[in-house]
Amino acid sequence: MIRLKRIEKTFRNGGVDTPVLKGIDFSLDEGEFVALMGTSGTGKSTLMNILGCLDRATAGQYEFDGRDVVALDDVELSRLRNEKIGFVFQQFHLLPRSSALTNVMLPLVYASQYPADARERAEQLLAMVGLKDRMGYLPGQLSGGQQQRVAIARALINRPRLILADEPTGNLDRQSALDILDLFSDLHRQGHAVVIVTHDQEVAARARRVLHMVDGRFEREEVRP
Amino acid sequence: MRYGRNLSISVGILMAHRLRTSLSVAGVVVGVAAITVVVSVGNGMKADIEDEFRAMGSELVVVRSGRFRSHGGRPHQIADVTTLTEEDAEALQGMSSDVKAVGPCVSRPMVVKNGTLSTQSTVEALSFAAVGIRNLSVSSGRLFLAGEMGVRRTVAVLGAGVAENLFEGEDPVGRLITVGRLPFRVIGVAPTLGTDINGNDQDNVVYIPLDTGMRRLFHVTYLQTIYVKGVDAASLSRIEEQAGRLLRTRHKLRPQEEDDFTLQNQVTMLEAALQTSASMTRLVGSVGAICLVVAGIGVLAVMLMSVRERRGEIGLRRAIGARQSDILLQFLSEAALLSVSGGLIGLALGALAVALANELQWARADFSVQAALLSFTVSVTVGLLFGIYPARKAARLHPAVALTSAG
Ligand SMILES: Nc1ncnc2c1ncn2[C@@H]1O[C@H](COP(=O)(O)OP(=O)(O)OP(=O)(O)O)[C@@H](O)[C@H]1O
Ligand SMILES: [Mg+2]
Numbered sequence: 001m002i003r004l005k006r007i008e009k010t011f012r013n014g015g016v017d018t019p020v021l022k023g024i025d026f027s028l029d030e031g032e033f034v035a036l037m038g039t040s041g042t043g044k045s046t047l048m049n050i051l052g053c054l055d056r057a058t059a060g061q062y063e064f065d066g067r068d069v070v071a072l073d074d075v076e077l078s079r080l081r082n083e084k085i086g087f088v089f090q091q092f093h094l095l096p097r098s099s100a101l102t103n104v105m106l107p108l109v110y111a112s113q114y115p116a117d118a119r120e121r122a123e124q125l126l127a128m129v130g131l132k133d134r135m136g137y138l139p140g141q142l143s144g145g146q147q148q149r150v151a152i153a154r155a156l157i158n159r160p161r162l163i164l165a166d167e168p169t170g171n172l173d174r175q176s177a178l179d180i181l182d183l184f185s186d187l188h189r190q191g192h193a194v195v196i197v198t199h200d201q202e203v204a205a206r207a208r209r210v211l212h213m214v215d216g217r218f219e220r221e222e223v224r225p
Numbered sequence: 226m227r228y229g230r231n232l233s234i235s236v237g238i239l240m241a242h243r244l245r246t247s248l249s250v251a252g253v254v255v256g257v258a259a260i261t262v263v264v265s266v267g268n269g270m271k272a273d274i275e276d277e278f279r280a281m282g283s284e285l286v287v288v289r290s291g292r293f294r295s296h297g298g299r300p301h302q303i304a305d306v307t308t309l310t311e312e313d314a315e316a317l318q319g320m321s322s323d324v325k326a327v328g329p330c331v332s333r334p335m336v337v338k339n340g341t342l343s344t345q346s347t348v349e350a351l352s353f354a355a356v357g358i359r360n361l362s363v364s365s366g367r368l369f370l371a372g373e374m375g376v377r378r379t380v381a382v383l384g385a386g387v388a389e390n391l392f393e394g395e396d397p398v399g400r401l402i403t404v405g406r407l408p409f410r411v412i413g414v415a416p417t418l419g420t421d422i423n424g425n426d427q428d429n430v431v432y433i434p435l436d437t438g439m440r441r442l443f444h445v446t447y448l449q450t451i452y453v454k455g456v457d458a459a460s461l462s463r464i465e466e467q468a469g470r471l472l473r474t475r476h477k478l479r480p481q482e483e484d485d486f487t488l489q490n491q492v493t494m495l496e497a498a499l500q501t502s503a504s505m506t507r508l509v510g511s512v513g514a515i516c517l518v519v520a521g522i523g524v525l526a527v528m529l530m531s532v533r534e535r536r537g538e539i540g541l542r543r544a545i546g547a548r549q550s551d552i553l554l555q556f557l558s559e560a561a562l563l564s565v566s567g568g569l570i571g572l573a574l575g576a577l578a579v580a581l582a583n584e585l586q587w588a589r590a591d592f593s594v595q596a597a598l599l600s601f602t603v604s605v606t607v608g609l610l611f612g613i614y615p616a617r618k619a620a621r622l623h624p625a626v627a628l629t630s631a632g
Binding site for chain 2 (some may be wrong): 100
């Protein structure tokens with residue numbers, strides 16, 4: 001589904017160059033569950049942004065479903081994000097003044113076609129993440145774990161095939177984190193490809209592939225049977 | 226369709242920041258309301274002035290005895306002179322074919338009594354022609370008859386104010402009043418006219434025949450005012466010039482001597498009065514316009530604050546598929562929402578103030594649809610213009626940076 005070749009990323013700020021990614025080769029098949037690990041500042045988030053088409057690599061090739069991502073413009077990239085990728089962030093990023101239901105439906109606003117069953121879909125997803133009786137709540141009225149579940153439901157509303165989660169349990173307590181991880185495992189079982197960034201060995205243990213990043217490169221890859 | 230759904234979310238966000246939103250909207254409200262009210266009051270003022278001159282008849286040259294100087298558009302007599310006479314009036318009548326009618330008048334402040342009730346009012350003695358030129362009318366009784374003039378009859382037409390003061394609601398027609406020491410029979414009462422543009426009370430007046438006034442009451446041989454009606458507006462400047470020459474000759478003035486009379490062309494006066502009121506309207510109106518620009522800056526400030534505060538939201542929207550143009554449009558519509566709602570509130574307040582001003586008789590205000598629409602359009606345009614910069618800023622925010630910098 002995804003193929004990265006010799007991806008490099010250098011941040012340029014006021015004449016100072018900060019090379020962050022230094023030649024990443026990576027491919028991801030349909031339905032794979034991959035964990036990305038590494039110490040702080042090694043470039044995991046930077047790589048996730050490039051994978052999610054939120055940022056462009058300085059050099060290298062990126063193919064998504066056979067399409068050359070590097071050549072896509074803003075409109076095409078936005079459409080690709082909308083249709084094929086679901087994001088889950090450490091900070092949830094929910095609209096604070098909108099209900100859980102409205103938050104889940106938000107990506108449909110940017111869909112090329114607004115589905116007739118938008119509301120049912122959102123309700124179904126909220127039920128799936130265990131928030132059937134919290135649909136009208138504002139984010140501030142929900143716990144961290146519940147907020148992250150809303151965010152996961154939102155990531156799924158457009159039925160993307162790839163879920164990108166950058167430290168989704170970083171702000172959560174142990175139990176909430178485990179619940180969220182169970183959700184990701186479920187998604188993987190349902191056939192979604194999942195890339196998850198984590199510092200947690202236990203999280204990584206759920207993935208079939210674990211990539212260890214050091215200083216902008218993949219240093220080591222574990223593959224479990 | 227995608228914008229419609231988004232707009233309701235925007236409304237929610239703006240409503241959530243009530244204080245901030247109302248502050249930014251306040252400028253627009255004040256600007257639009259101010260312009261609407263000012264232009265409406267200006268319109269009312271203009272209509273008042275026009276009505277006044279129309280009532281007087283605008284095709285008029287007014288000859289006053291003595292020299293007048295204009296103070297803030299109002300004539301003030303410098304010296305009383307006794308050289309303007311009935312013969313002058315006759316001479317003016319025969320002066321040229323431009324002259325349609327000539328109406329001489331003389332007036333004095335006097336005490337007017339009905340039994341124990343008395344009041345100080347302006348007693349105006351005028352000729353039959355002057356009654357016609359001045360467009361005097363009565364709400365009850367009748368005006369002077371041609372046959373009553375020139376035979377020193379003691380009949381009077383009361384202004385509405387005098388009638389109220391002396392008769393307190395009773396019908397004065399047919400009753401006797403005393404002017405000075407002379408008894409007069411009331412034949413009519415004029416309708417309420419209010420004050421003229423010079424601030425004179427037009428209702429505190431008693432009208433009597435010219436010869437009665439001159440020879441039985443004031444004991445004077447000279448006139449104060451001669452109204453000269455021209456055949457049309459174009460004839461006025463000719464009349465002004467000819468009358469000046471005629472009167473100088475008749476009064477035997479040497480070339481180095483100044484006029485002992487003053488000529489006022491009503492058309493010129495009307496134009497001057499309208500100009501004064503228009504420049505007032507423009508002045509206050511431009512304050513409103515400045516208000517709108519300030520309001521635009523208010524919108525700008527609120528939008529910039531909003532963009533800064535909502536970087537996380539912007540980043541998220543980009544992540545879930547918003548294009549740059551979607552973000553641009555969203556923030557532009559929020560700016561438009563601010564200015565449109567401010568404009569609507571301003572319009573409503575302006576209309577209310579105009580209605581109130583008329584109802585409570587603070588000022589005559591003719592609601593100006595044009596000014597209302599113009600100020601509304603300007604306010605929305607200003608809001609949009611000042612919304613462009615923050616909206617572009619939001620749209621150009623790098624999605625990855627927006628997501629991480631939001632905390
Ligand atoms: N916009 C930017 N401009 C300049 N440098 C940046 C920018 N974004 C990230 N960096 C730098 O790139 C490096 C990698 O950052 P990144 O966020 O990818 O690390 P990370 O592996 O996700 O770390 P963490 O585990 O703490 O989230 C850091 O040194 C950071 O300072
Ligand atoms: Mg990171």
